[in-house]
Amino acid sequence: MTGYVLFRKDKLGRRGGGVILYIKESIQAYEIKLEKEAECEEAAWSNIVTGNSTLTVGLVYQSPNISIEENEKIHNAIREVSKRDGIIMGDCNNGHIQWTSLQSTGREDQEFLNLVQDSFLSQHVLEATRGENVLDIVLSSQKEFVDNVKICEPLGCSDLNQIHFIIKVKG
Template sequence: MTGYVMFRKDRLGRRGGGVILYIKESIQAYEIKLEKEAECEEAVWCNIVTGNSTLTVGLVYRSPNISMEKNKKIHNAIKKVSKRDCIIMGDFNHGLYSGHLYRVPGERIKEFLNLVQDSFLSQNVLEATRGENVLDIVLSSQKEFVDNVKICEPLGWDHSQIHFIIKVKG
């Protein structure tokens, strides 16, 4: 896309899939790699420089059929990144109902909720993004980093778009 820098991580071993993040050219951003125990197959991490500070932005895809090992790596990545100013977004496939009630509060969902709480992250998407479920979420280390969240019509797939403003001091 003209005027944007692309950061991507393609799905390995099969056709299609992966994650892609576009950041405006006018914003100073660079990709970062996490340690091996936190390196996720379908996640990309960038630092955005905002004046005298840095905001880490991550985009994650968590398959509904994820293995325990890969799920643990996503959790390790969130633990690592949440120690700094951050926004973590993506399709987490946990099946959260609108209003924050889960259909089946399984063990993985409980672990994820505990991770978000223990990492002092705010979940900023409060409306359904696919059917009745909130599968796509935006987590932030500070609630005020994310403003004006809007759920919009799908754009070529079955998940709604999430539009929001990132607000940080420059």
């Protein structure tokens, strides 16, 4: 896309899959690698320079049929990023979490909810993004980093709604 820098992580050994993170060219950003235990197959990470500070921004995809090992890596990545100023976005397929009441049904969903709470992250997507489920996340290490979250119609032939929001950081 013209005017944007592309950060991507392709699935290895397979056609299709992976994640793409676009950041405007006018924003100073560079790709980063996380610790080995947190290096995920379907996650892209970037640091955005904002004046005298840095904001880590990441995009993750947690497939419904994810392996136990890859799921643990995504959880490790979320733990690592939660220790810095950061925003984590993505599709985590945890459709049985009630984010407004912080309740869940199902073991995997409860593990993810515990991870978010134990990492002191704020979830900003509180409305359904596919059918009646909240499958998408916008997590931040500081609640004030994310503002004006809007759930919009799906883009193209996607079955997931778009999420629009503003990232607020000091310049």
